[in-house]
Amino acid sequence: MSKKVKILISVAGFLFIQIANIYAGDSLRFSLDDAVKYALKHNESMKIEQAGVKSADAGTMIARAGFLPKVSASASYTKLGKTSNFDMLSPSYGMMQMPVFGPMGDTIGFTVVPGIIGADTISIPMGQEENYITQLTVQQPIFTWGKIISGYQISKLNLDATKEDYRKNRNELILNVTKTFYGIIVLEEFVKITEDAYKQLQKHTNVIEKRYNEGLASKFDLLRVKVQLTNMEPQLIKARDGLELAKNGFKLLLGLKQNENIKLEGKLDYDPVTVELEKSTKAAQINRPEIKSMNMRKEMAKKALFINRTSNLPNIVAIGNYGYKKPLYFTNEWGTDWNVTLAAQMQIFSGFENLGRVRQASYQLSQAEHGLNLIKEGIKMEVQSTYLQLEQAKKLVMSQKENISQAEEALKIVEQRYNNGLATSLEVMDTQLALMQAKTNWLQALSDYVIAKCAFEKAVGGK
Numbered sequence: 001m002s003k004k005v006k007i008l009i010s011v012a013g014f015l016f017i018q019i020a021n022i023y024a025g026d027s028l029r030f031s032l033d034d035a036v037k038y039a040l041k042h043n044e045s046m047k048i049e050q051a052g053v054k055s056a057d058a059g060t061m062i063a064r065a066g067f068l069p070k071v072s073a074s075a076s077y078t079k080l081g082k083t084s085n086f087d088m089l090s091p092s093y094g095m096m097q098m099p100v101f102g103p104m105g106d107t108i109g110f111t112v113v114p115g116i117i118g119a120d121t122i123s124i125p126m127g128q129e130e131n132y133i134t135q136l137t138v139q140q141p142i143f144t145w146g147k148i149i150s151g152y153q154i155s156k157l158n159l160d161a162t163k164e165d166y167r168k169n170r171n172e173l174i175l176n177v178t179k180t181f182y183g184i185i186v187l188e189e190f191v192k193i194t195e196d197a198y199k200q201l202q203k204h205t206n207v208i209e210k211r212y213n214e215g216l217a218s219k220f221d222l223l224r225v226k227v228q229l230t231n232m233e234p235q236l237i238k239a240r241d242g243l244e245l246a247k248n249g250f251k252l253l254l255g256l257k258q259n260e261n262i263k264l265e266g267k268l269d270y271d272p273v274t275v276e277l278e279k280s281t282k283a284a285q286i287n288r289p290e291i292k293s294m295n296m297r298k299e300m301a302k303k304a305l306f307i308n309r310t311s312n313l314p315n316i317v318a319i320g321n322y323g324y325k326k327p328l329y330f331t332n333e334w335g336t337d338w339n340v341t342l343a344a345q346m347q348i349f350s351g352f353e354n355l356g357r358v359r360q361a362s363y364q365l366s367q368a369e370h371g372l373n374l375i376k377e378g379i380k381m382e383v384q385s386t387y388l389q390l391e392q393a394k395k396l397v398m399s400q401k402e403n404i405s406q407a408e409e410a411l412k413i414v415e416q417r418y419n420n421g422l423a424t425s426l427e428v429m430d431t432q433l434a435l436m437q438a439k440t441n442w443l444q445a446l447s448d449y450v451i452a453k454c455a456f457e458k459a460v461g462g463k
Contacts, residue, residue: 027261032181035254035264039177042255046173049166056155056162063155066148069140078131085123091116128327132334135323142316142342150303157296157303164293171289171458173253178454180250184264186447187243190440194236197436201229201429208425221425228429268446270397273453275390280460281383287461288379294372301365308357314346379459386456393449400442407431407438 030038040046094117102108141148205225211217251258285291319341328335347354414431417423 027263028256029263029265030181030254031265032178035181035250036174036177038256039173039254040170043173043253044255045169049169053159053162053166056159060152060155060159063152066141066151069138072137072139073135074137075134076132078133080127080129080131083129084126086126087121087123089119090122092120093117128332131325131327133323133325135321135325137322138320140318142318144315145310145313147307147310147315150307154300154303157300161293161296161300164289164296168289168293171461175454175458177250177253179451180246180253181264181266182268182447182450184243184246184250185266185268186443187239187246188264189268189443191236191239191243193436193439193443194232194239197432198229198232198236200432201225201232204425204428204432205229216421217425225425225429268443268450270401270446270449271453272394273390275387275456277384277387280387280456281380284379284383284460285376288375289461290375291372291379294368294375298365298368298372301361301368305358305361305365308354308361311354311357312347314344316342316344318342382459383456386452386459390449390452390456393445393452396445397442397449400438400445403438404435404442407435411435 093114095112095114096117097110098113099107100109100111208217208222208225212219212222247262248258251260251262256262320338321340322336322338324334324336326332326334328337411428411431411434414423414428418425418428
């Protein structure tokens, strides 16, 4: 090989390694903690839940406004096309002649004196053509039988209940991420197991083919092992495809784009834990967000019932108005005016609407009480179920771990016996399949245990 060819090969190898490193660097690496944190931040369903919490928080601001005065301002300008007039008669004064009488009562002459000589019509305008008004109004509730404070308490309970609902969905997302994460780890290990089994069978096929060419193995053995090798290829393809599908589902769960490359960093470890069913069941009744949320919604229903029962009672409010207008009373000039009103308002009859609302609130309270009982019983069942799954998984892990050692020892023995002509090819293949099945069972048992432990923590209301 010439020196130039060696240089070209070295450069090509260097470039290949660099390109491989670049593409490897593009992969997003996730540990389980990283995956959980990323999902909580980017998962679309969690964004919906977070928006719900913020909406409930804004609801408390709305309810709090009921304690504060309402201030409003208004301004208007009115141009009258014609003003109304008030007409009235007014006496007309002037000089008039009056007779002068003598001692005997006879008229002796005339004199001029002031007096009413007639009547005139006077027209008084009842307003001005141009009218300006600006007004500031303040309204403050004084006494409402506790309806305002109850409404505010309902909004606070709703906020707390929404936070508990968020925590519930958060716990479910963490569990789903954990399940999918370890599911991918299992599939990756399963692909490796299948690839190792395929290589072992391929190696055994080469041995059979060599022995057949030497006349030491039958054609049946050669055909049988080749058929078995061919049958394993679809299993390997399915395992790889299943792994890719699982990764795509994991990306969707985390809120990643499907074209992102991901690499998971984690392994399945057997970390045995001891739990008590009775103690865990009691803890779940205290810690589970579903119970806390339903308790709060029950209190909300109670307060809603109280509000509806007091809706027919009179409310007392104070109203103050301050105005700046023209004309002011009967004078066509700018001036101020104010008034204060203390008012009581009471609904007398509403077509039995309030009675219907009271009954509706009462039934909603009943629904909340029955729903709370149902949730408590469901959580008890969930804790018991996950407890049994955890205990079963622990037993399977212990049994399958020993089984792998036995299967590996059996394969060594049968391969040695086959090399000595004391075992058949079929026995070797059966032992290889038994080892593959033992490794698969161990892997599945370990995965079931890790997931069962996470599910039990979630059922108890823990992390």
